[in-house]
Amino acid sequence: QKEVEQDPGPLSVPEGAIVSLNCTYSNSAFQYFMWYRQYSRKGPELLMYTYSSGNKEDGRFTAQVDKSSKYISLFIRDSQPSDSATYLCAMITSGGYQKVTFGIGTKLQVIP
Amino acid sequence: DAGVTQSPTHLIKTRGQQVTLRCSPKSGHDTVSWYQQALGQGPQFIFQYYEEEERQRGNFPDRFSGHQYPNYSSELNVNALLLGDSALYLCASSSLQLAKNIQYFGAGTRLSVL
Numbered sequence: 001q002k003e004v005e006q007d008p009g010p011l012s013v014p015e016g017a018i019v020s021l022n023c024t025y026s027n028s029a030f031q032y033f034m035w036y037r038q039y040s041r042k043g044p045e046l047l048m049y050t051y052s053s054g055n056k057e058d059g060r061f062t063a064q065v066d067k068s069s070k071y072i073s074l075f076i077r078d079s080q081p082s083d084s085a086t087y088l089c090a091m092i093t094s095g096g097y098q099k100v101t102f103g104i105g106t107k108l109q110v111i112p
Numbered sequence: 113d114a115g116v117t118q119s120p121t122h123l124i125k126t127r128g129q130q131v132t133l134r135c136s137p138k139s140g141h142d143t144v145s146w147y148q149q150a151l152g153q154g155p156q157f158i159f160q161y162y163e164e165e166e167r168q169r170g171n172f173p174d175r176f177s178g179h180q181y182p183n184y185s186s187e188l189n190v191n192a193l194l195l196g197d198s199a200l201y202l203c204a205s206s207s208l209q210l211a212k213n214i215q216y217f218g219a220g221t222r223l224s225v226l
Contacts, residue, residue: 008152032213043116043202043217044155088154092213099168100145100204100215102154 003027006089006103015112019076023089023103026070030101031094033065035074038086038105047087048074079110114139116205116218124224125193133188133221137205144186145215146178147202155202161186162208190223198225 006023013019021035032051036044048063050056050072056063062075072091076083086105093099117136125131137144143162147155157170161180180186184205190197200222204215 004154006154034214036217041200041222043118043200043219046214046216049214094213099157099160099170100147100155101157104152104154 001026003101004089004091004103007106008104010107010109012109012111013079015079015081015110017079017110019074019079019083019108019110021074021076021087021089021106021108023072024070025072025091025101027091027093027101028067028070029093030091032092033063033072034090034092034100035061035063036088036090036102038088040085044088081110081112084109116203116216118201118203118218118221120221121219122222122224124226126226127193127195129193129225130189130191131193131223133190133201133203133223135186135188135203135205135218137184137186137203138216141205141207141216142184143206143208144180144184145204145206146186146188147204148172149200149202149220151199158188193225195225198223 004025034049035047038044053067060077064073088105089103145160146158149155159169164180175191177189200220202220203218206215
């Protein structure tokens with residue numbers, strides 16, 4: 001079993017829809033949770049990060065972490081064609097040296 | 113403020129050759145990590161450098177080695193290239209000294225092994 005599980009998609013939605021992206025994980029030591037956006041053949045771009053459980057909002061993006069269920073989500077409101085990309089969830093344990101463990105990424109397409 | 117920069121952007125090599133990839137971290141960052149991302153996969157951790165020493169290593173053979181310089185820049189070296197080494201190689205920087213665990217990535221170097 002992988003430490004981080006993520007549905008690779010693809011996920012196609014119409015412009016303006018609310019998008020829900022999710023990951024589950026098995027390592028209870030993970031404390032930092034990130035979402036990266038990666039356009040084709042480019043490096044990952046940090047979108048949001050959350051420490052421990054809770055919600056965080058930034059514009060059209062909301063990240064949620066439920067440590068009791070080992071489940072994290074990213075919501076995108078009013079999705080735009082420019083949001084079409086692969087979304088990677090990522091996690092780190094706290095303290096010490098920081099190895100990031102990534103999900104496989106979900107490919108999202110927002111159709112005009 | 114320059115972000116993480118990597119060079120070259122694209123490289124073509126043949127099997128058995130050796131390659132060196134370079135990374136300059138974001139200003140203020142002291143830690144550099146390297147990842148390999150195969151097509152359609154998430155990035156896989158190769159190793160991490162802090163204070164010019166390798167601190168953590170993922171499940172990669174000794175053909176993969178690295179170096180960090182006093183100015184925090186880093187190199188990834190791969191010897192005896194295999195076809196399966198073709199991938200996007202990503203460098204990420206963070207600040208261990210400031211306990212900032214979030215890593216910022218460069219645009220990557222795309223390595224093609226023929």
